[in-house]
Amino acid sequence: MDWDKLRIFHAVADAGSLTHAGDTLHLSQSAVSRQIRALEEGLNTTLFHRHARGLILTEQGELLFDATKHMTKRLDAAAARIRDSEEEVFGELRVTTTIGFGSLWLAPRLPALYAKYPDLRIDLMLEERVLDLPMREADVAIRMKEPSQADLIRRKLMAINMRLYASPSYLEKNGTPQSLEELSEHRLISQNANSAQVSAGAVLVRELTSYDVGSHLTVNNYFGVLQGVIHDLGIGVLPDYLTQDFPEMVRVLPNVESNEVPVFLAYPEELRQSKRIEAFREFVTEEVIAHRKRLKESLGAQAG
Secondary structure, eight states: OOHHHHHHHHHHHHHTSHHHHHHHHTOOHHHHHHHHHHHHHHHTSOOEEEETTEEEEOHHHHHHHHHHHHHHHHHHHHHHHHHSOSSOOOEEEEEEEOHHHIIIIIGGGHHHHHHHOTTEEEEEEEOSSOOOTTTTSOSEEEESSOOOOTTEEEEEEEEEOEEEEEOHHHHHHHOOOSSGGGGGGSEEEEOOTTSSSOHHHHHHHHHHHTSOOSEEEEOSSHHHHHHHHHTTSOEEEEETTHHHHOTTOEEEEEEEEOOOEEEEEEEEGGGTTOHHHHHHHHHHHHHHHHHHHHHHHHHHHHHO
């Protein structure tokens, strides 16, 4: 098939309009229409249903559009590798991670990355859904479990635990529970055990709610849980990495915590040579080392 015709077809399918596709491609509507007709004749099929409000893909058109989407992503990946300078770090880097980790740990540390690489553009995609890296839904991911796909490069960054925290003013007003049974006198703040989250966190929430909890507020991400805690709403189930940025929080029931949650950085094998990936990987690694050092110093000071 003619690559140029496929490129034009993809633009039309994406825009749903010959006119809009022509504007994007800097071609006249008639030129775009001729190329689409030629492609349909070459394939001996109809790719679009035509009506007054625009174009709708036929079943055959959907099949071809799915193929051109994959091709476009692969071509974008190749172009990204070509554009990466041997000496400079620039351009867009699409980073995906969870809402909690991205908003509470990663985003506050990004100024250091921008200070070093001002021409880098980060597209931070925060969601619980695991994006498909080989299909280029994102360039690099930080995930709360080891990726299962074989064609990814992965590196373990750290391990975290889910623990119980409250604000000093909440504890001053409501008292500090000394056992799980005493949660009956408090409000628990957590993600719903059935919502998308790390499995270790869900297991801990189920264990806690097996007791007679006085009141239970559920939020669909850890950022919301944190807001509840720092505004004295109750005792929250939160990741332990927050203690450095929110040192005023008090750990409650120190013997209660989840199993370890591994944190992995992953990116496609095809981006191994990307300078942007390398810069981001080194930045995150340095921040994790600094995080561990501060945590060790904090634990040492508490022991002293």
